Amino acid sequence: MMTVKEIFETMDYGTAPESAAEALAWLVEGSDRFGHFIDGKMTAPATAPGEVFLAKNPATGEVLAHLTQASLGEVDMAVAAARKAQAKWEKRGGKARAKVLYALARLVQKHARLFAVLETLDNGKPIRESRDIDVALVARHFYYHAGMAQLMDEELPGRAALGVCGQIIPWNFPLLMLAWKVAPAIAMGNTVVLKPAEYTSLTALLFAQICQEAGVPKGVVNIVTGDGAVGEMIVTHPDIDKIAFTGSTAVGRRIRQATAGSGKSLTLELGGKSPYIVFEDADIDSAIEGLVDAIFFNQGQVCCAGSRLLVQEGIAEDFHARLIDRMSKLRIGNPLDKCIDVGAIVDPKQLERIEALIAKGGMEGTVHQPCPAPEGCFYPPTLISGLHPSAMLMQEEIFGPVLVSTTFRTPEEAVQVANNTRFGLAASLWSENVNLALDIAPKLVAGVVWVNGSNMFDAAAGFGGMRESGFGREGGWEGLMAYTKPKGKTTTVKPAMAHSKPDTVEVLNLDRTAKLYIGGKQARPDSGYSQAIYSPKGALLGHTSLASRKDIRNAVEAAQSAKGWTKATAHNRAQVLYFIGENLSARADEFAQRIRDLTGTTETKAKEEVADAIDTLFTFAAWADKLDGAVKPVPMRGVALAMNEAVGVIGAFCDDRPLGGLIDVIAPAIAMGNRVVAVASEAYPLAATDFYQVLDTSDVPAGVVNILTGSHAELAKPMAGHMDIEAVWSFSCADISKTIELESAGNLKRTWVNFGQTRTYAARDWLAQATDVKTIWVPYGE
C-alpha cells in the first residue's frame, strides 16, 4: 500500500473499481441458475449435466451463473409462443407498440448501471464502454424505434410485419446487439425468438425481466440460451419467417446455405477487416487517438474495428513511432476498473485463436506490443507493421486488439489497397482536405465510412456491410426493410412452356440469328448450340443461342468493365433510359407483333405489354435522379449521409413476359447505376434478342446491359456462384430460387428470388433492391 506522500511523488493512477455487488446480488436473486424466457415467463433452469452450461467472468474465470442449453422442444415452445402472439401484436397497431418500446427504453435507463456492470462481468469489456457506450446506445435504440412504431402506420402504409423472427446475436456487444435486433423487429409488429451467444447471456436474461416490467405481451419476446446447436434449431425451424444474424462470416455463410430455399428472409451482419486510412494532411495526433477507438475498443472484438491501418508512405515512419508511444500509455486489466482502456478477451478460446493467428502470421511483419498484458485472459494491444496486402494477417479477421499496417502512395492506391479485401463493412479515412475526403468516401467498398473518426454508431444511421460482411442494414428507415415486407398477396407463377416443334415447320422469312448480347456486341454462345423457337401455331420464329457458364463469365467481365456507368451522372443515366423508351416506342408495333408470335396473346395485351415496358423505362428514367439520400440527425455536430449506391453487377432471371420481364429488371437496375447480366425468358426469348438493336441505338455504353438466352436451371448455379456478381434476382418460372440462395453463399451476394410466386412490386421496392445504403459520417467544426 502506497502512502499519499509516495503517490504524490509517483503520480500513479491507482485503481478505481466499480462495485459488482448489485449485479452479483441480481444473480443470487435468480439463484445463479437461469432457464429461458418463453411466453412471458422464465422456464425452470436445467439441472441435468449436459443441459447446463456456465456463464463465466473472463477477467477472473469465476463462474457467474448456470445457464440452460435449450432443447428442440424448448425452441419449439418459444417459436410457438412467438407465432401465437404475432398477429395480435401486429394488429395492436404501431402507436400501441410504441408505448411498450418507450417503456423498454426507460427501463434500460433506470437499470443502466446494473446492465453495464453485468455486461462487463460477463463479457470482460471495460466498464467505461458498457456504461458510456453500450447501454447508452441500447436505450437510444429503443427510443428511436418507439418512434418508428409510432410512425409506422402513417409512414409505411405499404409494409407489413414479416412474422416470427429468429435472431442470433454475438458476444461482443451482447445487450447492444439484442437491442439492434429486438427493437426494430417488435416495433414493426414482429415477434422474436432471440438467442444470445453462449459466452454472454446474462444481460439478455436481465432484459427478459424488464420486458415483464415494460408490459411486453407474452410471446412477443422470447429468449433461449445455448450454443450453436440452438442457433441451428432456430435457423432451420420451419415456422420462422426471418433470420437475422450477427456474427462470423463462416457461420453466416452456413446460415445462408441452411436457409436456402426455405422462404425465410435473411439479413447477415458479418465480419470485417476494415481499413483505417491516414492521408499525409491528417491531424496525426487525432488520427492516432482515433485508432484507440478503432482497434482497441472492446479489445478489438468489433466486427467493424479499424483493423487495417493504411498510412501514406511519407508520414508512415513518424506515424508508427507516435502510435507505439500512444499504445504504451494504454491501461489493460480489470475491466471493472474505471481507469482501464483494454479489458479481458471474452473467453480463453478466443485468446488462443488470437495467439495462434499472430504466431502464424506475425513474422511477416514487425510485432509491437508496448503495453504488456496481465496474466489471465488478456491480450496486449498489438501493432504489426510492415505488412503487405498479400500477408495473411492483412486479409484474415483477427477479432482482437491487433492492428496490422501497410503504406500507400496516392489516394488512388489507398482506395485500391482498402478495397483489396473480401469484406466490406466499414472504413475510416483521415484528412483535413474536404475534397479528398468526400472523393474517397464513396469509392470505399463499405457500408459505413467514418471521415476523421471511427466506430460512431446511432440508431438513426444505417449499419451493415457489403461483400462478405453481409447484407441488410440495421438502424434508420433502411433498417426497417429488414423487418417488413410489402403488403399484398402473391400468386403462383404459371410456368411458360416453349412451343414445341410442329410436324411440319413453317419458315416465315429470311433466317435471323439471335446471338447473345455481351459487352455491347452480339456474341456466339461458347457452347455453339442454338435452339429453335416456335410460335404456338408452329411457325419457326428463329433460333436463340444456348448460353453456358462461360458466357456468364464473359458477360460478367463485360459488366465489370463498364464501371463508367456507375460513375455517370444520374441525369445522364436518366437520359439514356428515356432514349431507350423513345426507341422502343418507335418500334412498338414490331415488338407487339413479336410478343403475339411468341405467346399467342391478343393484340391488345401485346400492345399493353409494350406500352407498359415503355412506361417502366420512363418511370425509372424519372427515378434515376430522384432516389434522394438522406442526412441523418445523429447526435453529433456533423452529418451522417445515407447515400444510395449502385449494388454493382446484378444477375437477373427474367419472367416470361417476353419484353416486360426484361425491362422490369433492366430499368431499375441501370437507373441506379448498376450493370446487368439478364437472362431472358427461357420460353419466349426472341423479344429480348430483338431488343439488342434498341440498346445499340440508345447510347447505352457497352457492358451496361448484357443479355443471355438459354436454360434458367442451368445458368442459375454459375450465375449465383459467380464471385464477381454483387446480387442475383430471379422472377423465373423455373424452380431456381433455392439454387440461387445456396450458391450465393460463396461471396454472400444479395439475392432477391420469387420462390415461384409473382406479385407487383412498387418502384421503391425495385429501387431498394438496386441500391445499397452507405452511411458516411462527417463530423465537422473548426
Add this chain to the structure above:
Amino acid sequence: MGTPEMTKADTKVATSGTHLPQIHEPRNPGMALDLDVIRGVQANTSAIERRCATLPGRRSVKKDHQAAWLLKAITMIDLTTLAGDDTPGRVKRLCAKAAHPVRADILDALGMGALTTGAVCVYHEMVETAVAALDGTGIPVAAVSTGFPAGLSPYHLRVKEIEESVKAGAKEIDIVISRRHVLTGNWQALYDEMREFRATCGEAHVKAILATGELGTLRNVARASQVCMMAGADFIKTSTGKESVNATLPVSLVMIRAIRDYHARTGYRVGYKPAGGISKAKDALVYLSLIKEELGNHWLSPHLFRFGASSLLGDIERQLEHHVTGHYSAGYRHAIG
C-alpha cells in the same frame, strides 16, 4: 520533420524510475522560425473534442490517489489576484495563503509535510509587495505584463513593463501576445515580439499567454503555440482570465500536443499553464490526467505545469478534508487567501 541546425537538448534530468525529477529543466532557448512547421499544423476540432469529452470517463483517480493528486495540484497553482481593487493588504493575505495553502492538521492526517503553491501571480504594481511577503518561502512571484490583458499599449512600454517587473523581483513574467498577429497570420511579427519579450525577461521565466478565446480556431492556437515556443517561451498559457472563453480541455489538448511536438523536434520541454475557469478539484484531476496521458509524468511538476486559478484551492481544501474525515466539508473551515 527535424531541424538539423538545432542540436537536441540532451535532457540531463534523470527520470529515475517512478519518482519525478526535482531538477530544473534546461530552458528552452528557442529556435529559428520554421514556417514549414507552422503551415503543416493540423487540428481536427471534432476529434479533439471527442478525446476531451471521453477522457474523464477513461481516467478515474480515487481515494488516497485522489488526495495525493490534489496535493500535487496545489503545488502547481499560480495563486492569482488580478483585480483593479488589489491592495498591498489583499496581496499579503494571498501570499500568506500561498505559503500555507492547506490546514496543517489535514496535511498531518495525510502524512504530508509542508507544501506551497507554485507561485503568486499579480500585476506589476503588486510585485514588490508580494516579493517581500514571500521572502524566505521559496515561492516565486509571477507578474502579468506587456499591457495585460489586451496587449495593446505602446510596444516600447510593453517591453519596458517586463524590465520593471523583473527589476521589482518577479521571477516569472506572464506576457500577452498580440492576437492580431495570429489572426492575420503574421507569424514573423509574433515571433519577433515573443523573441524580444523573452530576451527582456533575462533570467526570469516567461509564460506566453495566447488568449486562446480570441484566436478563432484551434488551428490558430496550435500555430501560435509553435511560434511562441520557437521564440523561446518557457511556458505557454491559455488565457488572461479576462476573455469570455478561458481554459478549455480542447484548447489544452491542442497546446500540449504542440508542446509534445516541439519536444520531439528539439528535445526541450516547454511548460503549460491553463488559466481561467478551473475552479473544481474534479476539473483539476482531469487536467492532470490529460497531461499525464499526452505528455507523461515528467510534466506533472510545477516546473512544467501550472494552474492559473484563484478559487480552485478552496475546493481542493474541502475535498482533502472530506478525504481525511469522511464528511463533506464547508468553505469557512479553511483559511481564505
